[in-house]
Amino acid sequence: MDEKKDNIIKSNNQCISKTSSNSKNYPSREVYQRAKRMEASHRMVSRSKSTDKDDPLYDLYKEIHSPSSKKSVAKESTKSIKEVKSNIPDKKSTTKTTKSTKVELPTKKTTSKTTKVEKVEPTTKKRTTKSTKEDKVELPSKKSTKKNKEEKVTTVTKRKRKLNVKNLILLLILFASIISLIYSSVNTYMWYLDSKQTSELNDEIQDAVDIKEGDNNSEIIEQETDVPKNNPYWDYIKMNLIEVDFADLKAINNETVGWIQVNGTNINYPFVQGKNNKYYLTHTFDKSHNAAGWVFMDYRNTKDGFNKNTILYAHGRKDKTMFGSLRNILKSSWYNNKDNHIIKLSTEYQNSLWQVFSVYRIPTTSDYIETDFKSDEDFKEFVDMLQARSAFKFDTTVSGSDKILTLSTCYNDNDKVVMHAKLIKYTNR
Numbered sequence: 001m002d003e004k005k006d007n008i009i010k011s012n013n014q015c016i017s018k019t020s021s022n023s024k025n026y027p028s029r030e031v032y033q034r035a036k037r038m039e040a041s042h043r044m045v046s047r048s049k050s051t052d053k054d055d056p057l058y059d060l061y062k063e064i065h066s067p068s069s070k071k072s073v074a075k076e077s078t079k080s081i082k083e084v085k086s087n088i089p090d091k092k093s094t095t096k097t098t099k100s101t102k103v104e105l106p107t108k109k110t111t112s113k114t115t116k117v118e119k120v121e122p123t124t125k126k127r128t129t130k131s132t133k134e135d136k137v138e139l140p141s142k143k144s145t146k147k148n149k150e151e152k153v154t155t156v157t158k159r160k161r162k163l164n165v166k167n168l169i170l171l172l173i174l175f176a177s178i179i180s181l182i183y184s185s186v187n188t189y190m191w192y193l194d195s196k197q198t199s200e201l202n203d204e205i206q207d208a209v210d211i212k213e214g215d216n217n218s219e220i221i222e223q224e225t226d227v228p229k230n231n232p233y234w235d236y237i238k239m240n241l242i243e244v245d246f247a248d249l250k251a252i253n254n255e256t257v258g259w260i261q262v263n264g265t266n267i268n269y270p271f272v273q274g275k276n277n278k279y280y281l282t283h284t285f286d287k288s289h290n291a292a293g294w295v296f297m298d299y300r301n302t303k304d305g306f307n308k309n310t311i312l313y314a315h316g317r318k319d320k321t322m323f324g325s326l327r328n329i330l331k332s333s334w335y336n337n338k339d340n341h342i343i344k345l346s347t348e349y350q351n352s353l354w355q356v357f358s359v360y361r362i363p364t365t366s367d368y369i370e371t372d373f374k375s376d377e378d379f380k381e382f383v384d385m386l387q388a389r390s391a392f393k394f395d396t397t398v399s400g401s402d403k404i405l406t407l408s409t410c411y412n413d414n415d416k417v418v419m420h421a422k423l424i425k426y427t428n429r
Helices: 001-024 029-049 059-065 067-087 091-100 108-113 125-134 141-207 245-251 324-330 332-336 376-389
Strands: 211-214 241-244 256-260 268-273 309-313 342-348 351-361 405-412 416-426
Touching: 029 416, 141 245, 141 268, 241 256, 241 342, 241 416, 245 256, 324 332, 324 351, 324 405, 324 416, 342 405, 342 416, 351 376, 351 405
Parallel strands: 309 405
Antiparallel strands: 211 241, 256 268, 256 342, 342 351, 351 416, 405 416
């Protein structure tokens, strides 16, 4: 009897302990149904056995179903039910916890150490629906969309500005190139017109002027040093002089001074003398405006005779007009022909012959266009400087008592081409 009683009490306590232990987890309906079944079984046993005093289990049933035992069992059952209810989470609390708490996934170390794995029971549909609503991606607010739009607008405006700046630069380059093309084409056309006018005027002059050659009553300049017999000087002094009638030329231009010929070049023009060295840079022989200009004598020189250094200027035209062909003197082919080393001049007062002693190209300077000298020694130093500059070596000696002729023209915007010759023969008119 006592053993059976103890077994019944143990089983009863086990049920209660299971309910209390399961209350820690989320309980199910089986716990409640099991407790109800046990109560019903106890009632049925008590009803069937309560009158049977001779039954050996009567005392056990009596103890079990006594008011005191029933109260204790009821108390324990109510406690277990309360504990189960207290462990059941409310809907509000579950929603809050889902917001605040995050499920931390177990690492490999913790999973290897833990032996018992607690089962996570699935949440209800209501909870899942709420959590999915809350877990949705937050849409950008109006402020953020406005900022994004403003940023896009600013980026677009910046790109447009960059494009506008690039377009402006391209337009400016195109405009500048068009202007330079127009300017160059206009200059080319004007240059063509000037050259055409100059060549036509020169043809008229050549047809109108009669150039004679002769050697009547000429005087030869004495040389201070002995000249070797094989020197070309002895051949030069045998050459004829030129003589030009200036009446027709004076009718065209009253500032006409003389005529010049340079062997090995196209130089065969009348030359004039103005009041300065600028006028005939932009005016032709008939005094009409022309960028080709004309050959002119330095305004510091005298007309009726020759100074220690008589200077003639002209433009170095690319079409070889004026002094344009003077750059030929820098070529070895010109130098090797000894007949090219002679210049012939004719003025109203004298016809003369000049022997070349120096030719060179030099950056623009004015040290070779001196006209007056203090003494023959000063002039000799000047001549030595000119000879030292020469691109070729000429077998010509120049003394302090000689007179020289200088031809100067532009080789380009920065350099000059210069020729120097000394007077070796002349005749008065």
